[in-house]
Amino acid sequence: MDVHPHLERAVGRAWLDDRPREALTRLTELPDRMGGSPGERRAAEIVREEFEAAGLEDVELETFPMQYWERGRTEFAVVDPVERSFEAIALPYSPPGDLEGPLVDVGYGTPAEIEAASEQRGLDGAIAVSSTTTPPDRRFVHRMEKFGLAAAAGAKAFVFANHVPGQLPPTGALTFDREAAIPGVGVSAETGDWLTDYADRGGRARLRVEATTEEGSSQNVTGTLGPESDEGVVLLAHYDAHDVAEGALDNGCGIATVVGAGRFLAAVEDDLERRVRVAGVGCEEIGLLGAEALAKSLDLESVRAVVNVDGAGRFRNLRAFSHASESLADLAERVTDAVGHPVSHERDPHPFSDHWPFLRAGVPALQLHSEPPQGAERGRGWGHTAADTRDKADSRILREHAILTALLVRELACGDGAIPRLEEADLREALEEQAYEPGMRAADIWPTEWA
Template sequence: MTDWIGDTFTSDVGWNHLESLVDVGDRMAGSAGERAGLERTRDAFANVGARDARIEEFEIQGWERGDSAIRLGDDSIASDAHSCIALPRSPAGEATGEFVDLDYGLPEDFEDDLDGAVVMVSSTTPDSVDRFIHRREKYYHAVEAGAAAFVFANHVEGTLPPTGSVGTADAPIGDIPAVGVSKETGARLARRHEGDELTVDVDCSTPEATSGNAVADLGPDTDEYLVLSSHVDAHDIAEGAMDNGAGTATIVEVARALAAREDDLDRRVRLVGFGAEEVGLVGSSQYAAAADPDRVRAVVNVDSNVFGRTLKLDHHGFDALEAAGERVSERFDHPISLGGELVPHSDHWPFVQRGIPGYMVSGETADRGRGWGHTSADTLDKLESRNLREQAILLTALVVDLADADVSTARKTDDEIAAALKAEGKATGMKITGDWPF
């Protein structure tokens, strides 16, 4: 029976939910906007036929943006929203020091004397380096090197200062003031102010706040279940269309298709719209910590898809997940990009680090880094409804395949996950950022 394919390709349910989310405005973790997004997602789950739709609340460290600036003496040289913004969970305060441009901010770039310096690094990593170096790793290299402040310069043109959180699970507020600057501002700082005494000034507040996970179920009421997830929150400077309104809209569309195919599901499907992903995977970490790992057969986590037309499935070396992706690609004669390396970011990771098979589902793009993600340019106009529908069809087939009683999804041991992280050169960075789970 293929009617569900045509129904999905002509459905507006997912796209309408995407529009609903971006129209909320600010969906920052712990904000009223995030709560509105969670409520709309909970209701969307219920409206497509999922049962027991609810929001499971939890407390988080809140963070609210004020003004930020970089100054030379009393003169502001970067202070408006097109040039300089605070990174979420930066501490409030001023820090003054010699300005040092560290270019890409590779680990070896922090070996020079940086005590008391204001350091700037790029948001990207050169192709000559075999792994992408995350913002938080660069930040904590700067902290360890004794830097006074951290400047994160976008590599994407368009006067787009990037956002992205700092802090750790144990210390949610970072150690030193941190700001993002546009590519153009970063270039100007490097050309004019290398060696100057610059001041980074961050104004913000850090109230306690409440977030939550939107949860519902489809299929038979089995003890074992699959998790189909996304994150609902987004950074406060943008619509969060790609990251991650698209992922949440996609799982709503997949849920609509699965509700019409419940008889094809041998295992329960747990729908989860996680909260507080952008500030440290808080919602998924709490959920995964409370879950019985023997009952979670696999996780299909969708984050930042639709912008790239080709669906990308990072399967983290789980053979059963790789095979399922290949089956779906062959069945539909449609390209799916498969990757086996570990991706220790997004809401699949709290499960995968426990050995639970999990995908990071995204859209394949040509360049490293986030592109327009984590900037004010992450807007609805850059996405196409056709891509959402195509990807929803493929993911519906993937979930039904994994839910088959004859499909086995073997877990990995802690030692296997740790060894893979070390082999891929990711262990050192994760230890620096406080993310090493072993």
């Protein structure tokens, strides 16, 4: 990566730039940013204002339809061997329900554990209790996969028990853009400990969920930088968040990082040889809906690569998911080496963030994430809980990751090296090697065109 005096000046300005932190503050001050809600609409307007202030051109809001889910009251109680109520929150797209059934502990909710629980205890008509995490020696199993497998095994309800202590019931969508087949709720780690005990003792529980799903709309915010070109780069982050918290880490830090990167790229816009489209997308948390709408609106054959900032800006150590693209892995290493910033790599693809609608179509995708402190447990940590608050964000990390994101996008927009597209057969093979197919089918997100 060539370093010119004007690029050095841009780095210096970005190092002192408080605008990413200010953008994060404006977003986390909102009552909530749940997909399809009035709060998410106000967040989109804030992102538009931040993009315009950053110097992006042609900034606009683009509306798309979606299924708007709204939570009501949730009641959860063990009824045998004791009568005892516990705090629980409904998971997005949970249907309403009023039911009772035996508690069955399915451990970490891996396919093997759910199969074993089904054979040994029987899940038909049961309330399945699963941990939010997965042991480090196994492939990480997403919540939607655990839920889909439990429902397919006959469970009548799903309980997602946090592995992070602190009386923090977690949330997270059960399905993409539609009402789920059975109710699902989140409970704290402390409650989960009691529930597994009661399950071992043959306990039963009762669950009542009030929730609605109806036609709604959300919006993406887009802007551009650089010259008209036949080939371009997409930089995006989602700005929505779950309604149980401020959504600072997930993904306030990500969209704030993109605001900072946009300001940096605007300062070196004359360097860019390809058009850069910058987007803040809605409804990631309930199904990647904004990214799907954005992908449909673009000529994907003209997109050289997509850079998805989901997870960056939280912790100092940057992690790059190159999603089976060796060219992007090499580019990320080259750029970060040039500025002396460590980066860890994950080359295997996954479908659980906003790069997926692009990657599925063969567009090379780089997801920028960050590593929690060494020794931290696997999983979301404070994400998707009431503890996801602004005090946990660090302005220095936001600045650093904004600079690194901008340098990576600049390299993609200026570099001559080829970035080969990912063939469908290769992507499918990579997902199958990680044993994703059964879980993606259970979650109903395996691409229909792959049959």
